[in-house]
Amino acid sequence: MSADSFHHQVEQSLKVQRKTYDFEDFVSAVKKAKSGNVELIKMQHFDFFYWPNYVSQQKLKGPSRLYLSELVQVKAERGSSYLLCKTNYDVMSPYQQLDFLQKKSMKGIKLPSHRISPCGFPEHKKLNILQSLSQILPDNRKQFWIELPTPQSKD
Incomplete structure (x- = not known):
């Protein structure tokens, strides 16, 4: 597939970058793929919608x-x-x-409501990642993992 070529170039860019600590590192590797001729759109939680299932x-x-x-x-x-x-x-x-x-x-299908907040990442997994990476992650790169959202409790 044509996407395979691009994915290979992203892999090469990640190898050249050597260390990928957070999402911003990944974004920069993707931007550098294909000689920088990439239009990159970082999606946010509000870019996703709650589409109803209309399958009969x-x-x-x-x-x-x-x-x-x-x-x-x-x-x-x-x-x-x-x-x-x-x-x-x-x-x-x-x-x-x-x-x-x-x-x-x-x-006709109307545009549904969009996601109000991020889904989140389970707190125990987030803490496990932070604990595992604490020895190898530079202090200036920990902020991404600390600010990783966790699911909102449904009280």
Whole structure:
């Protein structure tokens, strides 16, 4: 895949960088990949949405059910409420139409609410990482791990 080439360049950039202590180190390695010709967008928690599941289980049942392991090509067309799928690599074979959405989704899907706060990282794992890295992590690089969010309690 074309993404494999980019991932390889990120790996090479990480090797050249030698030590990656925090997320900012990783960001700089990604920026340096592909000779710096990378548009990098650091996503925040509010860039993620709570999308409802509009899959119709009734439509998925039946003898013509397609399984993910059988699919070799999937095509989505803008404005269409179904997917086009192939189960073989033959260029001349026609696409199968996969209609899997509930009827209520056909009226239009509104943009759902976005995430208000980060999911967080379990406190015990965060403390374990800080304890494990305390000997090798420079003091000026510990801030990322200290500020790593933890899940909000649901009282």
